[in-house]
Amino acid sequence: MIRLAVLGSCLLALTLGALSLHVPGALGVGSIRLKTWFVVISGTSALFYLAAVFTVLRRPAQTRAVWLVLLVAAALRLPLIVAPPFLSTDIYRYVWDGRVQAAGVNPYRYLPADPALASLRDPTVYPYINRAEYAPTIYPPAAEALYAAVAFVSSNLIAVKATMVGFEILAVYCLLRLLGLAGLPPERVLIYAWNPLPVWAFAGNGHIDAAAIGLVAAALLLRVLHRDSWAGTALGLAILTKFLPAVIAPVLWRRRTGWRTAAAALATIALLYAAYSGVGLRVFGFLQGYGSEEGYDSGAGFWLLAGLSRIMTLPPAAAIIYKAVAALLLAAFGAWFAFVRRPDNAVSICAAAGVMMAVLSFAISPHYPWYFAWLAVPCVLAPTPAVLWMATAPILLYLDTFGDRFVWPSVVFVPALGLALAGLRPKHTAEPIKGTT
Secondary structure (H helix, E strand, O other): OHHHHHHHHHHHHHHHHHHHOOOOOOOOOOOHHHHHHHHHHHHHHHHHHHHHHHHHHHOOOOOOHHHHHHHHHHHHHHHHHHOOOOOOOHHHHHHHHHHHHHOOOOOOOOOOOOHHHHHHOOOOOHHHOOOOOOOOOOOOHHHHHHHHHHHHHOOOHHHHHHHHHHHHHHHHHHHHHHHHHHOOOHHHHHHHHOOHHHHHHHHHOOOOHHHHHHHHHHHHHHHHOOOHHHHHHHHHHHHHHHOHHHHHHHHHOOOOOHHHHHHHHHHHHHHHHHHOHHHHHHHHOOHHHHHHHOOOOOOOOOHHHHHHOOOOOOOOOHHHHHHHHHHHHHHHHHHHHHHHOOOOOHHHHHHHHHHHHHHHHHHHOOOOHHHHHHHHHHHOOOOOHHHHHHHHHHHHHHOOOOOOOOOOOHHHHHHHHHHHHHOOOOOOOOOOOOOOO
C-alpha cells in the first residue's frame, strides 16, 4: 500500500510537471525543445507506471488499495480536464461537429470551410479545426451522435473532455466487475487507470477513443455475463465510434447464441447509419481520403513496409499484399477464437481480445499515440508483456519525428515484436508475469 502510494505520488508529480511545460496560448506544447522534454517526462512516468503494475501483479491483494488506485486515477485526470489541449487538435472538430448538428445540419453534408456554415464560426473553435478546407468529417455515426449530445448540453472543450473521462469511468466500472467475476484483486484496475497514455489522450486531449474503450469494456463484460444481445449492441456502438473495435467480434461469439450478438451489432450499425443517411454515400466522410493521407494506400504508413523500403525497392503491389496478409492473419485468429478455442471466462475472453487488438494495432502501426490506449483494457485481466508494452510505450510517439514512420516508431514495435516472439517459447522456458493465466 505504501509503495503504491509513493508510485502514485510520483506519477501525479510527473504529470503536473509535464503539464507545466505548456506555454499558455500555444496550440502545441510551445516549442520542439519543450515537446522533447514533455516526452522525456512522460516516458519517465511510464516507468513509474510499469513499476506500479508489477507491484499489483506480484504482491498479494491489499485491503482498500483499490480506493487509493481510484483516488490517484482521478487526481491524474482532473488538472488535465480543465487545461487546454496541446497534443492534438482533434477535439476542435468534435465540438464543431456537435455545433453543426445542434444547428440542425447533417455533419457529413458540408466541409467546415463551406460558406453555408459561416454563421457557426467563432474565434475559439473554428480556426483550430484540422483539414477544415478539404476534409469532411471522418467520424462514424455513433461518434457524431455523441458530439451532438454533448453540444446540446455545452459546446466547449471541457464538456467534451469530461464526457470522455465519463466513458473511462464506464470502462473502469466494467473492469472492476470483470476482476470480481475472475476472482482477481480489484486494484489491478490500475493497469488501465494509471496508464499515462489514456490520461493524456482522454483527460488531456479528449480523444473519441475513450468512448470506444468504454463500450469495448462494456461488450466484454456483457459477453462474460452471457448477455449476448446487449454485448452486440455495445459492440455495434463501439464500431461506429472508432471502427477498430470490430476486430473483437469473434471473441464475443458464443456457440449457440452468437447469432444474437451479431444481429444486435448489425442492427445497431444499420440504425445509426440510417439516422445520417440523408447525405447518401457522403455518410462515410473522409474515410478513404484518410487512408491515402496516412500512407495506407501506398504502404508508406505501415511500419514494416516503411522499414523494408529503406533497404530495398518494394513492388507496386506491396501495400495490397501486406493488407491481404494482415487480413488473413486476423481472420485466422478470429476463426480460432470463435470456433476452435472459444474463450469461456473473464480472463480468457480478455486475453483473446488482447490478441486481436494487438495484432490489428501492430498491423496498421498508427503514428498517433492515442490509437494504442485501448490495449490497456484487456491487460487489466490478462497482462502479457507484448500487449502491455504496446499499451504504454506509444507515449513516446508524441515526439515530433517530422514524418518518420520507421526509425523512432521502432522503439515501440521492435520490443513489442521481441516480447511477442519470446512469449511463443515453451512454457517451461518462458517467464510470464505473475498473476496471469
